[in-house]
Amino acid sequence: MENHSDKPHVLIVDDDSEIRSLLSQFLQKHEYRVSVAAGGSQMWAVLDGQNIDLIVLDLMLPGEDGLTLCRKLRNHNNIPIIMLTALGEDTDRIVGLEMGADDYLPKPFNQRELLARIKAVLRRASSSESKLTPHNITSLGFEGWTLNLTKRELYRADQVLVPLTAGEYELLLAFLENPQQVLNRDQLLDLSKGRPLMPFDRSIDVQISRLRRKIEQDPKHPALIKTVRSGGYIFTANVDPY
Amino acid sequence: MENHSDKPHVLIVDDDSEIRSLLSQFLQKHEYRVSVAAGGSQMWAVLDGQNIDLIVLDLMLPGEDGLTLCRKLRNHNNIPIIMLTALGEDTDRIVGLEMGADDYLPKPFNQRELLARIKAVLRRASSSESKLTPHNITSLGFEGWTLNLTKRELYRADQVLVPLTAGEYELLLAFLENPQQVLNRDQLLDLSKGRPLMPFDRSIDVQISRLRRKIEQDPKHPALIKTVRSGGYIFTANVDPY
DNA sequence: GCGGGCTGTTACAGTTTGTTACAAATCCGC
DNA sequence: GCGGATTTGTAACAAACTGTAACAGCCCGC
Structure with a gap:
């Protein structure tokens, strides 16, 4: 964990305010600390001030799209990313994974499904931290x-x-x-x-x-x-x- | 172990049918699962269909000799190999080890001796599994x-x-x-x-x-x-x- | 043995780095 | 300030390093 509390800090980036608040409440119930952002600029602002452990990123965003943001994020750090996309198409999944996303979830999705994936990605991230990823500072x-x-x-x-x-x-x-x-x-x-x-x-x-x-x-x-x-x-x- | 039972699966490659059945019975008594092959082509067939944990390979085979098979095996996988040879000469041992054999046993040998070496090689293999390129990591x-x-x-x-x-x-x-x-x-x-x-x-x-x-x-x-x-x-x- | 694929060697082109030379900037004593 | 000595900036060239095509030898399966 990047922060000093025991709760993982998840950042949700989605332009739909309803989804933001829904997910936010749900994850908070399950012992996550949650921040939200409606788009790229808000996302960077949050990352600047908070130690984020995982980002849930919508593929479809007004302005800069999720894939672009994903690539830019990877240029800066190793924070795990879960991409949300409206299409269940493999092509999107492939592009997302190539851009460095850690997992992907097609909309509409079950909240519990997202929770499971968040847990899995965080577990993988923390277990691989010591092994194949030698640097903590990227x-x-x-x-x-x-x-x-x-x-x-x-x-x-x-x-x-x-x-x-x-x-x-x-x-x-x-x-x-x-x-x-x-x-x-x-x-x-x-x-x-x-x-x-x-x-x-x-x-x-x-x-x-x-x-x-x-x-x-x-x-x-x-x-x-x-x-x-x-x-x-x-x-x-x-x-x-x- | 590659397979799902707790018994290690050993493949014996020898052209002498007497040795095959002798070793087969002996090892089965000692809680190993055993497959046999009389030569190269049978060996590949078994490897194709079974998850073999260890190969006992005779150096002297009709057709393709053991050393060639050993090298080819190494180009395909990491299955531990114990070489059997009629000669107790060091040169054969050295060449065998260079080809990637894990251990070597000169004929004639004591069955208990082979058992001990199989145990040792499997132990070594499974302990190194948990290290750098673990075998449980596929x-x-x-x-x-x-x-x-x-x-x-x-x-x-x-x-x-x-x-x-x-x-x-x-x-x-x-x-x-x-x-x-x-x-x-x-x-x-x-x-x-x-x-x-x-x-x-x-x-x-x-x-x-x-x-x-x-x-x-x-x-x-x-x-x-x-x-x-x-x-x-x-x-x-x-x-x-x- | 023949043919195909894999690997190492060689050659040459394109980049990167170090050297040199000279111009520009700075320092110092007067 | 002024002139000379010292130090730094950088263009231009040379040397070193890398990318890769082309070729040759080797191994292997048939």
Whole structure:
């Protein structure tokens, strides 16, 4: 469980307010803590402030649809997802599973059926936590950016993927693991490549330049990675793990 | 145990009918279920229809010899094998073990000796079952895909079988057993083929390329198996055992 | 033995990374 | 401030690394 209580915290994302309140009451009766959201933006707001253990996500939503949200969620974290869809069609199920949903339930569904699936998915999630999923932290966030550690991918605040080369990724990771402290070139080379600094070695400077081009608003006046003359570089933003 | 009774099911492969019936009676007395086969083709027929827990395989067989059968068995499954050979020579033992036999017994042998070895091998097999690639786990799932470990078959999200060669299967399995961590080429070669990396050896790269062609949505931009330049490769998805 | 499939090797093209060179920025003593 | 020394930014090139097609050898079933 992500939170400190013993009740799993379930987030229901559905545009139908009747379904929201119905499910909410039902799950609360069965010892779940429940939050609700009518769409994508409300969902992100809840995720920002709460430690959610499982998301029940409607496939059909006004605005951004469930599949898109599902994929975006997977870029950020590992929270289990159960998709609800009006169609009992296999195609939807397949696409959903490919997007990273953990289970799927065709509407209309029996509430007890949903309860059973929630239990099953949570059980699977907690049992596999220690084994085949070695990392508890999957992403690091800073200033709206997200670095997904399992996919080794960087996402901008608007969720667009920004391709990083291996070298750029390792360098950025070195900064995110040591934020707000000056790192000299030797440390950076050690952290990112595991090798020591040689005389006249400028490779870090060049990699910094390349990384800035990708993550700085104005690379000429960097805000995230600042130069410390004759000291090294410093990552200025706050970093939070997910 | 693969079958649902509590009796382990042993398959005896020997061309000598006297030995077959002798061993069969003896083992049945000691609470084993026994099937017999006189050679390769009978063996495959039995394996097709029964859930065999252990195979006692004679090295000297008319037609296809025991070593060849042993290797072929290993390409298909993980059933423990005890080899019988007329020669007490170490060379045969070594070759047998290399082919994947779990133990070896020189003829002539004491029946109690065979019983002891069967017990030991089954105990070893069942204790390792609960570890890394447990036998009670029959499949590994990731992003909608399913890898069936007993059949060594891969299924897409829509349940369609995707044929894998032996090499591709072993490589994929290596990833699924070590997801979300960077594996270098030496590790991958060791895990999938059991041999060390030689200089200028590019075989892993080629196998990766072939595997990607089968499991990646867009092999040009792989999502499941990512390249880590100068590091190796990483399997990015979550893996859950079934 | 023949043919087909699998695997490793090789070659070459496309990326990524390190090196070098020079311009720009900063520092320091005056 | 001014000029020279030092440090950093980055374009351009070279070297290293990876992707994959094509080929050859091997194994296996017939």
